[in-house]
Amino acid sequence: MKILTIASRNVFRNWHRTLVTTLAMGFAGFIMILFASLMQGLLQASEKNAVSMDLGDIQVHSFDYLEDPDLYKVIKDPDLIITGLKKAGFYAAKRLYGFGLISAGSASAGIQLHGIDLQAESGVTQINQHILKGSWLEEDDPDGVVLGRKLARTLGVSPGDELIFLGQATDGSMANNVYRIKGILKSVGEEIDRTGVYINEKTFRELMILPEGAHEIALMRPDRTTDLAEATREVSRIAAGYETLNWRELKPVIARILDLADSQMIILVVITYTAVAMLVLNAMLMTVFERIRELGIMKAIGVTPGQLMLLVYAETFIQVSVAALLAVLSGVSLSRYFEHKGIDLSSFAEGASFGGVAVDPVWKAYLTPKAVAVPVIFLFIISFLAVLYPAVKAALIQPVKAIRHR
């Protein structure tokens, strides 16, 4: 306890230096907390765009449908499986996929047609709320379609315009019909933005002549904090005879980016904190050397080397603690602010994507305990490593020499 008192007095003896050192450390911690929470926000948004706008948690397909998406490779008894999944607590929706060409005026584009079970889909994804212009599909409007963002731009169309679809139905005949654009989606990901066209399930079945079956069952866990792998195994038991994959397996690139985020953050923190380390090292080295006589006297009157080392560490600890407090207070409050307000990137980051998943035009922070803990813990670790040399130096002082030191 005495050591802390002495240390705190020592810290204030040269308040200039203490102020500069502490503020610099605090500032570094502040930026790192802000950076970490912004990083988390970006990743959360990517995961949201991938999972709750498109994939769902887990998907069921007929074997090798994903390898070779064929109109004929259907899940034969989707309703039976969905009933089973619902019993187990999952939200599940069937989806149908077809390919074709749509044209509007003189522009045309190859597209992927998504046949959607509107009611069930709203339990699985939030794509129905992800509308840029116009509105989402409605049950009693069979000829309405919703388009991906870049597709709408390529075709030069907006809600209200007409489209002609041309494709091949299951019986080999030409599927051909006119639809009206109801809405245009916000960015979801490269594939949907460029080629996604959504229509009602019933309309899809009539158009492609596919009265029953489904190409995909997408489902969402009731509680997203539960173990995904466990849930995947449970689903594969219910949907025996079909291929069950979770979103991490479906989009390994995104899963990898999310997994790497922590180690990336630690690398960044360590690199920037090396500059902090030099600052602390120099400051503490100065305090040791300008007090060398004093330390020598302390040693001469019986203070042990261990206690001297502890003293240097206590002085560092006080400064790092104040710095950490400053960093947490400022970092958390600014991160909170960006959690609500977000940074508007729409002027220059429209349509950007990572690993095929869209970056949200409004970048919000997401404050996790980790985003605060990693910068703070490493601030302590790096500073303590940096003062090892001055502390050892202080401990190894030879009293007689030190007292004579000028």
Next chain:
Amino acid sequence: MKLGKMAWRNLWRRKRRTYITALSIGFGVLLSVTFTGVADDSYTKMINTSATMGLGHVTIEPGGYNETPSLDKRLANASSIRDVLLSMAGVNNALARIMGQAMIASANKSIGGAFIAVDPVEESGGLNLFIRSIVQGQVFSGSDGQGVLVGARVAKKLNIGIGKKLVYTTTDVNGEIVSEIARVTGIFETGVSEVDGSMILLPIDRVRKILGYGPQDATLISIVITDQRRVASMRDQIRSRIDDPDLEVLSWRETQSDLASIITLDKAGNRIIQLLISLLIAAGILNTLLMSVMERTREFGVMMAVGMSPSTLFRLVIMESIWFAVLGLILGIIITTPWYIFMHNHGIDFSGMVGNDYSASGVLIDPLVKITMYKESVTGILTGLFTLTMLSGIYPAWRAGHVPPVESLKEL
């Protein structure tokens, strides 16, 4: 010049402190070079890769095409424009292409996709990513044949291989739906699954016929330049050279805005980190100089008492900070050079961590991280750190000049 000598000697009164301060500046050089160099290298790679995915660094296209790229918009005299471009310095090559959307179908399946129609005689791997990424077969010969080059996932989805037939359907200049048969001569794999799953390459003269284009028509001219950093000035030069109000001359920032926004985003993050590191280094220098001034209060008092003016003392301390900067930068160059040589020639391979298929805005990111420095980045870093060090000297120098002589002499 005595002041310089005096400052230099002052620096060495506390050797250890000087070494650490200089080392922190040197470390700043190392970090700045790493951050800037990695970014410059990866941006250049991404921009150059993207430029060979159809649109080039600079694109000449009909007005309005960039907004809504439909096939009825076209350039009538593509080859004469091309001749003008090829005579310009800084232009590596210029190619007339037709790019559009199509439905691609095999016997029992169809997918939505996109095509680029090219002249195989003019194209090469260096100018065309898809030709560079061929994993099976080869480019079709002749610009009027029935060959087609398909993406690996297109081939998989349609269940076709080399020698097999596919049908592509699109709209012609009049908005009529037209179809044509083609035979697969080669398969490419870029690694970006969205591209491999939708892109095909077709012979340009055949596509001209199908679409009802004239023999010189194209939807755009894709220009690859030798140095991507000069793209803005190249675009302006080309614009004034072409001088046709019906045509648009755009840089990749405009035609490939997705990539531009990812790079802008990444650059902003990079700048913040570099700024933070600079501030930390500045705080370290400030600390050192401030301490060295404060512990010499008495000395400064004596100097003033014997007739030195406050401004001389100010200059003395500034001179010390300049020496710090010089020392730090030299140290920085010494520690950075081997690192740079290693990172520039070998780099670090991150493919084990991120995989080989990590893309941003549809452009593959090379997992082999290397460093490339441009002259302007080097001078930027050196002058930046030099100025920073000098600036951190101002407050300590000001304090040195404001030591009240009598009082400071009273101190111990």
